[in-house]
Amino acid sequence: MGKNHKKLLNNLKKLRKTAGLTQQELSVNAEVSRKSINAIENGIYVPSTVLALKISRTLDCKVEDIFELPD
Amino acid sequence: MKEKRRKHLLNLGLWTWSWVATLAIATFGPQLIWDDHTLLTTIAIVTNLANGVLMIMANRKLFNHFDELERKIHLESMALTLGLAVIVGLTYSLLDQTNLIPYDAEIGTLVGFIGVTYIITLLVNRIKYR
Amino acid sequence: MKNKVRELRKLKGLTQEQLAEVIGVSRQTINAIEKEKFDPSLPTAFKMARLFELSIEDFFLFEDSK
Numbered sequence A: 001m002g003k004n005h006k007k008l009l010n011n012l013k014k015l016r017k018t019a020g021l022t023q024q025e026l027s028v029n030a031e032v033s034r035k036s037i038n039a040i041e042n043g044i045y046v047p048s049t050v051l052a053l054k055i056s057r058t059l060d061c062k063v064e065d066i067f068e069l070p071d
Numbered sequence B: 001m002k003e004k005r006r007k008h009l010l011n012l013g014l015w016t017w018s019w020v021a022t023l024a025i026a027t028f029g030p031q032l033i034w035d036d037h038t039l040l041t042t043i044a045i046v047t048n049l050a051n052g053v054l055m056i057m058a059n060r061k062l063f064n065h066f067d068e069l070e071r072k073i074h075l076e077s078m079a080l081t082l083g084l085a086v087i088v089g090l091t092y093s094l095l096d097q098t099n100l101i102p103y104d105a106e107i108g109t110l111v112g113f114i115g116v117t118y119i120i121t122l123l124v125n126r127i128k129y130r
Numbered sequence C: 001m002k003n004k005v006r007e008l009r010k011l012k013g014l015t016q017e018q019l020a021e022v023i024g025v026s027r028q029t030i031n032a033i034e035k036e037k038f039d040p041s042l043p044t045a046f047k048m049a050r051l052f053e054l055s056i057e058d059f060f061l062f063e064d065s066k
Helices: A011-019 A022-032 A035-039 A049-058 B002-032 B040-066 B068-097 B107-128 C005-011 C015-025 C027-034 C041-053
Strands: none
Touching: A011 A035, A022 A035, A022 A049, A035 A049, A049 B040, A049 C041, B002 B040, B068 B107, C005 C027, C005 C041, C015 C027, C015 C041
């Protein structure tokens, strides 16, 4: 595992802007810090499954719409 | 996956044993083998230190091989062990400074405490997530 | 977080060992997930979703804290 873990891709930034939310607003709704949202958008941080579900619920879409695990 | 794990474990085991061996040589060598020769003592200590670094690298490789639950178990155990080591270590030092214990506090005792604490917290966390 | 991993695994006729092998985690991890003692990482949830041919929210359900 570890290094041979394929990187998880996301288009959170785009979806968040489409929904008309700021990082701050999204972070409040998803119950995390704004820094976490920023780190996820920059691809630095892979959220937990719970957080991914919360974000997708806030943006009213599926987890798979936001994140993608390449084959 | 299991074969890789065996390889990482074997590697870590070998580096740990050789680290213990070089530590023993550096500890007892000056008195028992080469009679306080400064250069030889320096070489022994540097060899032990270098060996320790390699042991840490082997440990890191094993850690990177762990899956998410194993990492969580180890990280939780490490956090508890670190906290206890700081608190108990300073208490131990205070006991020595205030002469509440009749002997000198040895760093080896603290290292031993860290090892035992880590093993116990690992076992407890393993059971918790079973 | 609640999940239906055990149910879905059995539906696929897999043992914990076999599922662990496919996902690339240990059997203990699968067991802890099934017992809901441990929430899997997002990549692991994705791999499971792919195997079960479902969406992640179909089998991982978290209780609302609000």
